[in-house]
Structures are given as C-alpha cells and as structure tokens.
Amino acid sequence: MHNIVQDSVKDYYGRQLQHTGDLKTSTCCDISAMPAWLKPVFEHIHPEVLSRYYGCGLVCPPLLEGCRVLDLGCGSGRDVYALAQLVGPTGEVIGIDMTDEQLAVAVKHKAFHVQSIGYDNVRFLHGYIERLDELDLEPGSFDVIVSNCVVNLSPDKDAVLRGVQYLLKDGGEFYFSDVYADRRVPAAVRDDSVLYGECLGGALYWNDFLRLAHRHGFLDPRLVTDRPLQITDPALAPRVGDVRFFSANYRLFKLGDLETACEDYGQAVIYRGTIPYCAERFVLDKHHAIDTGRVFPVCGNTWRMLHDSRFASHFDFIGNFERHFGLFDGCGSKLPFDMNTSLSGSGGTCC
Numbered sequence: 552m553h554n555i556v557q558d559s560v561k562d563y564y565g566r567q568l569q570h571t572g573d574l575k576t577s578t579c580c581d582i583s584a585m586p587a588w589l590k591p592v593f594e595h596i597h598p599e600v601l602s603r604y605y606g607c608g609l610v611c612p613p614l615l616e617g618c619r620v621l622d623l624g625c626g627s628g629r630d631v632y633a634l635a636q637l638v639g640p641t642g643e644v645i646g647i648d649m650t651d652e653q654l655a656v657a658v659k660h661k662a663f664h665v666q667s668i669g670y671d672n673v674r675f676l677h678g679y680i681e682r683l684d685e686l687d688l689e690p691g692s693f694d695v696i697v698s699n700c701v702v703n704l705s706p707d708k709d710a711v712l713r714g715v716q717y718l719l720k721d722g723g724e725f726y727f728s729d730v731y732a733d734r735r736v737p738a739a740v741r742d743d744s745v746l747y748g749e750c751l752g753g754a755l756y757w758n759d760f761l762r763l764a765h766r767h768g769f770l771d772p773r774l775v776t777d778r779p780l781q782i783t784d785p786a787l788a789p790r791v792g793d794v795r796f797f798s799a800n801y802r803l804f805k806l807g808d809l810e811t812a813c814e815d816y817g818q819a820v821i822y823r824g825t826i827p828y829c830a831e832r833f834v835l836d837k838h839h840a841i842d843t844g845r846v847f848p849v850c851g852n853t854w855r856m857l858h859d860s861r862f863a864s865h866f867d868f869i870g871n872f873e874r875h876f877g878l879f880d881g882c883g884s885k886l887p888f889d890m891n892t893s894l895s896g897s898g899g900t901c902c
C-alpha cells in the first residue's frame with residue numbers, strides 16, 4: 552500500500568508536473584511576498600530550479616550560519632540552494648528526495664550554484680523520508696531539519712517524525728511547512744490521486760498532527776505562520792467537499808524537558824537584538840514576537856526553546872523553574888489557524 556502511494560506521488564512530481572504553474576491550488580506563493588532580506592538569496596538560484604518549486608511555505612528560519620541542515624523531500628533543490636547561502640561556507644545542507652526526475656534537476660545545477668554562491672556545501676541523496684536511518688547520516692548530527700510540503704505526502708508520518716528525532720541534535724529543530732485540514736480528510740479525498748498529489752489528500756487534521764508530534768517527543772509544537780489554501784482549479788474544488796485546507800509552518804524543538812502545556816514559572820527573557828536581520832524583534836512563533844530590549848514574560852517551554860537552543864546567546868534569561876504559578880495565560884486548544892481567506896493577511900510570512 553505504501554509503495555503504491557509513493558509510486559503515484561513519484562509519477563505526479565516526476566512526470567505529470569513540469570512547472571510550479573501546473574499545480575491546481577494556491578499552495579505555492581511567489582517570491583515577491585518574501586521578507587526583503589531573503590530576496591537576494593533566491594535571486595542566486597537557477598531559473599529551472601525555481602520553476603520546479605512545489606513548496607507551500609518558507610523554510611528559512613533565522614540564525615543558520617554554520618548549521619548542518621537536512622531538507623526532507625528537497626525536490627529540485629530550491630530550498631537547499633537557498634539554505635546553502637544561509638548556513639555559509641562552514642555549514643552544510645543535505646537534500647533527500649525519492650523522485651529521480653526532481654533530483655536530476657537539483658544535481659544538474661549544482662556546478663552553477665557552486666559558482667554563483669562561491670563554495671560547495673551541498674549534497675543530494677536519493678532516499679525515503681520514512682527510512683532516514685538507512686541513509687549514511689550520523690544520528691543527532693543536524694542543527695535544523697526542514698521540509699517544504701512533503702510530510703503530507705508520506706503514507707507513514709510516524710516513521711518520518713521518528714527519523715527526525717533520530718537525526719536532530721539536542722536543542723535542534725524541525726522547521727517545516729506543510730498542508731493541514733480543519734477536520735480528518737474523508738476517504739474519497741484521500742484516495743483521489745490528484746488531490747493526494749496536490750498535497751490535500753494526505754494532509755493531517757491539525758489536532759492529529761499535534762498528537763503525532765507528541766507521540767514522538769515533540770511536546771510543544773509551535774505554529775509560526777499559516778494561511779488558508781484556495782483550490783484554483785474549478786474542476787477540483789467540488790471534490791474536496793467541506794474540508795478547509797491551510798498551509799502552515801511549525802517548529803518542533805528536540806528538547807527533553809518540554810512539558811505538554813505552557814506552564815508559568817514567572818520567567819522572562821530579554822532579546823538582545825543581535826540575530827542577523829532581526830534587529831527590532833525576534834519572532835519565535837505566531838504568539839511570540841519578542842521586541843529587542845523588552846522584558847518579555849515567557850512560559851517554561853518558551854524559556855527552554857530559547858535557552859537550550861542555538862538562540863541562547865542572543866537572550867538574557869530571568870528566573871528559574873523553582874516556583875510554579877499554574878498554567879501560562881493564553882495556552883489554548885482551539886483551531887490555531889486564521890480563517891480569513893484574504894491573502895493580504897499573510898504579509899511577509901509567505902514564501
């Protein structure tokens with residue numbers, strides 16, 4: 552069964568789609584919606600690579616210099632070549648994909664990018680994101696794992712998150728963009744090969760995603776950005792029924808001490824304003840835009856995400872875990888996505 556799904560996805564991305572414009576939803580968004588600091592990075596990327604981009608978000612978190620990054624389902628390599636510039640010559644980026652045609656485009660343009668970027672810090676591997684332990688990658692060796700619109704396509708999402716836990720360093724993060732549904736996707740949608748290939752059929756109901764993350768030790772998934780998806784092909788829209796789909800970026804930190812809820816220990820952080828391109832504020836997630844210099848109260852989990860990760864040296868930390876004050880205000884469990892379908896609301900968060 553898993554192989555049938557994967558063969559159908561390979562056929563979709565290897566043979567049926569040739570360009571971003573062949574997609575039948577608003578999953579992809581254009582380069583003009585990117586933050587200004589990232590635009591020059593994408594301008595260094597080969598046009599054929601850009602033209603075969605099928606992601607649904609932006610997987611470029613700040614502070615990557617010197618990091619070792621893995622891209623799950625890298626496709627033709629757009630994000631790998633962008634991340635290669637962000638990690639710099641002392642970092643490394645490895646892209647994994649199962650579709651030969653996609654990888655062939657990525658590999659074909661490697662020499663072009665070595666030339667335009669000025670160094671060679673990229674590798675592409677053929678492989679399955681459900682079988683990361685079979686690749687020759689050292690456990691616990693990645694600072695950041697990214698993925699752009701791929702996990703929804705996997706028939707075994709438990710295996711994917713197990714592999715992510717296995718390969719991340721302590722304090723590292725899985726920063727990824729994917730498609731989610733506001734309810735469990737009915738069988739008719741799941742079994743439709745076009746809807747599946749378009750990243751809708753395999754999308755998780757958002758609350759099932761949170762359960763999946765918990766099962767694999769990611770106890771406090773943080774939503775960073777989200778936007779509703781439109782099905783632009785009129786023939787396809789009726790086939791999804793009432794299900795609403797969203798593209799969302801989550802970050803999952805590999806931190807052993809996180810709790811399942813935001814608990815209040817009376818702690819706070821002060822951002823020093825020292826992360827490149829984030830002089831005014833640092834955005835950890837949708838609910839934590841931390842202004843430079845401000846005493847910013849945080850729950851125990853947020854404190855740990857900043858204190859026990861690559862962000863630590865950019866913050867001052869106030870408090871400890873000695874005294875507990877109950878649940879942190881605003882720790883909720885409603886639908887986390889914005890229902891507003893206007894794209895203007897997505898601002899610079901889009902890809």
Ligand SMILES: C[S@@+](CC[C@H](N)C(=O)[O-])C[C@H]1O[C@@H](n2cnc3c(N)ncnc32)[C@H](O)[C@@H]1O
Pocket residue numbers: 557560561564603604605606607623624625626627628629630647648649650653678679680681698699700701704705706750
């Ligand atoms: C929607 S495309 C996204 C590609 C790329 N991340 C981008 O942003 O352009 C999905 C990609 O994931 C790859 N993929 C899907 N399932 C996979 C799996 N189980 N293992 C490895 N690659 C997979 C496909 O081959 C395809 O290239």
